[in-house]
Amino acid sequence: MKIVLIGAGNLATRLGLHFKACGMNMLQVYSRTLAAAMCLAEQLDCLYTHVPGDVTAEADLYVVAINDKAFHDVLPKINFGNKLVVHTAGSIDIQILSDYAVNYGVFYPLQTFSKVREVDFFSVPICIEANSKENGRVLEELAKKVSHDVRYFSSKQRRQIHLSAVFVCNFVNHLYTIGGELLNEEGISFDILHPLIHETAIKAMAHDPKNVQTGPAVRYDRNVIEHHIEMLKNHPEWGNLYKDLSSSIHHLYQ
C-alpha cells in the first residue's frame, strides 16, 4: 500500500516511522514547512514537498495529520482523485472530508505523541470510521497491520473519547506539573512522586477509578483542605483548581 503523509508534526512523525517499520510504502511527505517535510522524508527515505499542488496522485492512501485549522487551506489544493483519504483527529467529524474526497475515513490513534519519545504503537487503540463498508474494510486491514487494538466508532463517540483523553492525559499531565512545581519551591526532587504517580495509574486500570478514590476531599477532611488552600495563597489559580476539584470529588461521593 502506497501512502502519502499530509503533515510532519508529532503525530505524522510517529505514524510515518511506524508505518514504514510495518512495511508500508511511504511515498511522500507534505508539510507547509519545507524543513519539516524534508526532515521527516529523510527519516522515511521518500519524496517531500511544501506545495499542495505537487502532492503525488500515485498513492493508495492519503493520511492527513495537520492541525484542523489548516484543513480548509491545504486540502482543496490537493487532487485526491478517487483515492482513500483519512484524517487522524479525535475531535473532527468524518464529514469534513466529503468536501475534498470521494472515498474517506478516519484513522485516530488514541495516544499522546512527542517527537522525543517512541511509543509501543502496537498497543495503541486505533479508532476507525469510513464512508463506506469497503473503505472500512481497507482501513481495518491497514489498522490491524500496525496495532493489536482496532475499533470502529462513530464521529460522536470519537469526539467523546477525545474529550475523555483530554481529562486523563492533558489535564493529568498539568496536575503532575503543578505537583512538581510545588515540590520545587521546597527544594524537593520530583522523583519522590514517581512511585505514587505510577501506583495511581496502575490502580485506576486494575480497578474502577471511581472505587479507589482516596485523600482529604473524599473524606471531606475540612482541616486539611483549608490548610492546603492557605498554602496555595501565592498561586490563586492552583488554589481555585484545588477548591473545584475537591468540591467535584466531594459531590460525586456524597
Add this chain to the structure above:
Amino acid sequence: MKIVLIGAGNLATRLGLHFKACGMNMLQVYSRTLAAAMCLAEQLDCLYTHVPGDVTAEADLYVVAINDKAFHDVLPKINFGNKLVVHTAGSIDIQILSDYAVNYGVFYPLQTFSKVREVDFFSVPICIEANSKENGRVLEELAKKVSHDVRYFSSKQRRQIHLSAVFVCNFVNHLYTIGGELLNEEGISFDILHPLIHETAIKAMAHDPKNVQTGPAVRYDRNVIEHHIEMLKNHPEWGNLYKDLSSSIHHLYQ
C-alpha cells in the same frame, strides 16, 4: 523491635502486614472499632484492643495511623511512658506529638493505600522526622528495613509533599473517574484509555511533565476547547474544571 499499631485502616493494615513480613514483632493493634482491631490482629497474629487504656506499655515503638481528628481523643488516654511514638500523616506537624510523648517522630510513607491492593512497599519513599538525633537514628534504621527509599524532611517540607501528592494522586484519580464516566455515557469501555493513562504517567516520569504538555489547551485551540465545553453542558461542574484547567495550562505556557 516490638511494635504497637494505633489504627486499623488502609494505612495501618498495609504497614502492619509489611512490618510483619520484614520480621518486626507486632505486639498489639488498637482501633476504636473492635471488629477492625480484631480483623487486623488476626492477620498479624497479635493482641488487640478498642480501649485506649488497655494499650500495652511493653512496646518499643507506637505507630499512630488514625485520622488526625481522633488524635486528641485517643492519644491522651494511652500511656506511652518514654517510648518512641510516631505518626504517619503527611499533613501534620511533628510537634502535635509533644503533648503526649517524650520521644517522638514521623514515619510518612508517600503512597496511596487501599485494603484491596498490595503495593511494593520497598519502593515507597518513607519521609522521616524526629525530635532528637537518637530518635532519628532509630527511625532511619527501622525505615531502611522496610523501604529502599528513606529521606529526612521537616514538617514544612512534608506538608508540601502531601499537597503535591493530592494533586498527582487524588485529583488525577478524579480526572480518570470523569474520563470513565464520559465514555460510559457513549457505551465505550474504560479500557480504551489504559495505554494513554499509562504512557502519560511514564512520560511524566521519564521527562519533566512541564516539557511534555500536549493537547488543545497548550496549543490554545479555541475551536476544540469551545466544542468540548459545549459537550459538557450537562455536567456544569466538569465544564468548569475543563475551563479552569485549560486556562491554567494556557497561562503557564503563554
